Amino acid sequence: MTSPRADSLRIVLADDERMVRTALRAILTAEPDLEVVGEAATGAEAVSVVRDLTPDVVLMDVRMPEIDGIRATEQILATLPDPPRIVVVTTFENDAYVYEALRAGASGFLLKRADADALVQAVRLVAHSDTLLFPSAVRALAAEHARSRPTPPPWVAKLTARERDVLRLMATGLTNAEIAGRIGVGPATVKTHVAAVLAKTGTRDRTQAVIAAYEAGFMKES
Amino acid sequence: MTSPRADSLRIVLADDERMVRTALRAILTAEPDLEVVGEAATGAEAVSVVRDLTPDVVLMDVRMPEIDGIRATEQILATLPDPPRIVVVTTFENDAYVYEALRAGASGFLLKRADADALVQAVRLVAHSDTLLFPSAVRALAAEHARSRPTPPPWVAKLTARERDVLRLMATGLTNAEIAGRIGVGPATVKTHVAAVLAKTGTRDRTQAVIAAYEAGFMKES
DNA sequence: ACGGCCCTCCCCCGTCCGGCGGAGGCGGAT
DNA sequence: ATCCGCCTCCGCCGGACGGGGGAGGGCCGT
Structure with missing residues (x-):
């Protein structure tokens, strides 16, 4: 050239x-x-x-x-x-x-x-x-x-600590009940957190949320 | 040095x-x-x-x-x-x-x-x-x-062409109905394929299947 | 011609999920 | 002292999901 x-x-x-x-x-x-x-x-x-x-x-x-x-x-x-x-x-x-x-x-x-x-x-x-x-x-x-990379996600910062925990466990394939048992809270509480995660990530179900987590490199911040 | x-x-x-x-x-x-x-x-x-x-x-x-x-x-x-x-x-x-x-x-x-x-x-x-x-x-x-790289997954080979299509769409966050519309088949057919994917990937729900797809680098073979 | 694989689609049913609204407690910030 | 955010839970409901079983048609190799 x-x-x-x-x-x-x-x-x-x-x-x-x-x-x-x-x-x-x-x-x-x-x-x-x-x-x-x-x-x-x-x-x-x-x-x-x-x-x-x-x-x-x-x-x-x-x-x-x-x-x-x-x-x-x-x-x-x-x-x-x-x-x-x-x-x-x-x-x-x-x-x-x-x-x-x-x-x-x-x-x-x-x-x-x-x-x-x-x-x-x-x-x-x-x-x-x-x-x-x-x-x-x-x-x-x-x-x-x-x-x-180009997913330096804006929403990660908006998640609370608990919501991050829940998302991380969601992304390992656990159900709400299993997550509840894992972090020692009731299933209803997990549902609340999941709902918050969905809202903040702009996704409609846990699958999309997990995808967002992967695309954002969220799973590498372990 | x-x-x-x-x-x-x-x-x-x-x-x-x-x-x-x-x-x-x-x-x-x-x-x-x-x-x-x-x-x-x-x-x-x-x-x-x-x-x-x-x-x-x-x-x-x-x-x-x-x-x-x-x-x-x-x-x-x-x-x-x-x-x-x-x-x-x-x-x-x-x-x-x-x-x-x-x-x-x-x-x-x-x-x-x-x-x-x-x-x-x-x-x-x-x-x-x-x-x-x-x-x-x-x-x-x-x-x-x-x-x-070192995740050349064993199960990918066992998936049929259609099942690969379905898994790929699953991993974009689509529901069964949406996948059906996308590939031009009935929802029942998609359910069958999804069931096959779950069986072959050894997962129990679509979320785990999507995780497996990501972990296997399946989404990079577009 | 036959069996086998794949794709297509059907019904039933139980479970999980996500949306809705509400509530109490606790801590930090104002 | 008050407000606000976070965490914790509750019930109700509709829809999506996954399991089970069955069935027809097309293609291929034997």
């Missing part, structure tokens, strides 16, 4: 912290074959800067004001005919946003505490090739991960 | 196809800072060769006779005090083994059709750093992927 100029790699930095941009620029410009051609402090700015400068590689922070790195990545890849390779930069590994960014089409990701050597090699690597270390397999993996 | 010699990176190739080893050796030895110190044609051989030569990087094929690349990776990482970085080499992306290899502790993976430039850069990268492109986040992702 992106064809790097024969002379040097043109890079755009997008990060809301000036210090980070400065540090990245210092590291990258020390290399003769790398050139930082632009910076952006917000996602929106990143989109327009990239559109104007058509760099080879974008180092994109995930957490930025206005438009975050994921949306910016989406917009860049969707609107540009010959989009740059986008490397997502984050402070924490296991950042959930990273997976979404990869899903959005980012070519790689990078921790801010990576040393200078790794940084420049990564930029060169991602610019010259995508058959390696980030083939579509990883993107598919991330996509799958993100697909099972 | 691994501390590369200041002079050059010592590499071991493990692949059952001689041609592949030759090709990799040709590419790598063309670089002044890379040195191929050993080869192995089987997983078992790879383990002993690595143990003897203590290289910095191992390029490991996944599919090999006797012991495959995954087990070899496990054994190397488990038995050596200062293990090398292991890069898994595969022909096909989306190779399911790749995820298991990453889970076993491999530092990266590489497609055989990767070009020479990408190959050498990847080797350097993986030898010098792991804060980048394959931090533990990706490994955790691979682990999660592998963890959700």
Whole structure:
């Protein structure tokens, strides 16, 4: 897709912290074959800067004001005919946003505490090739991960402790009577809790509630 | 962990196809800072060769006779005090083994059709750093992927096509009547299929059946 | 031609479930 | 001191569900 100029790699930095941009620029410009051609402090700015400068590689922070790195990545890849390779930069590994960014089409990701050597090699690597270390397999993996994620359910927070207990037991296949025996209350009480769970989850029967629990990843929070 | 010699990176190739080893050796030895110190044609051989030569990087094929690349990776990482970085080499992306290899502790993976430039850069990268492109986040992702796999349920095969349809619809929260309307049969027929599903899955009600479907990863085979 | 499997549908019946409205106690917040 | 949320229970009712048993038709392999 992106064809790097024969002379040097043109890079755009997008990060809301000036210090980070400065540090990245210092590291990258020390290399003769790398050139930082632009910076952006917000996602929106990143989109327009990239559109104007058509760099080879974008180092994109995930957490930025206005438009975050994921949306910016989406917009860049969707609107540009010959989009740059986008490397997502984050402070924490296991950042959930990273997976979404990869899903959005980012070519790689990078921790801010990576040393200078790794940084420049990564930029060169991602610019010259995508058959390696980030083939579509990883993107598919991330996509799958993100697909099972996008249910950061709003209702979980609204459930009371008791209702959570009951839902958890519902999701193991117990009947109301069995749940009652398990948590040491009367069957009528369980019915009340079940009704509350159904109302708060927006489901109409226990089966749908259990499905919602699974889809929301509720069963993994054991 | 691994501390590369200041002079050059010592590499071991493990692949059952001689041609592949030759090709990799040709590419790598063309670089002044890379040195191929050993080869192995089987997983078992790879383990002993690595143990003897203590290289910095191992390029490991996944599919090999006797012991495959995954087990070899496990054994190397488990038995050596200062293990090398292991890069898994595969022909096909989306190779399911790749995820298991990453889970076993491999530092990266590489497609055989990767070009020479990408190959050498990847080797350097993986030898010098792991804060980048394959931090533990990706490994955790691979682990999660592998963890959700090992549920190849025995009963799925025993379900008839119709019963699979019904189970799939059950797991979307539909009632028998709704399922009947959806697949264009009478409610009585659906009841029959549901009963068959319950019997074959060893569950007593639709809720437990849906749980079984989710636990078995049945819902991902859409 | 026959048995076997699958899909289709029927009736009866007992149970479980979910919706309705109501009630008491208890603790924390205002 | 009062209100509000949570937990605990009660009865009533209609509908959905699951078990049991039976039956007809189509397809396939023997």
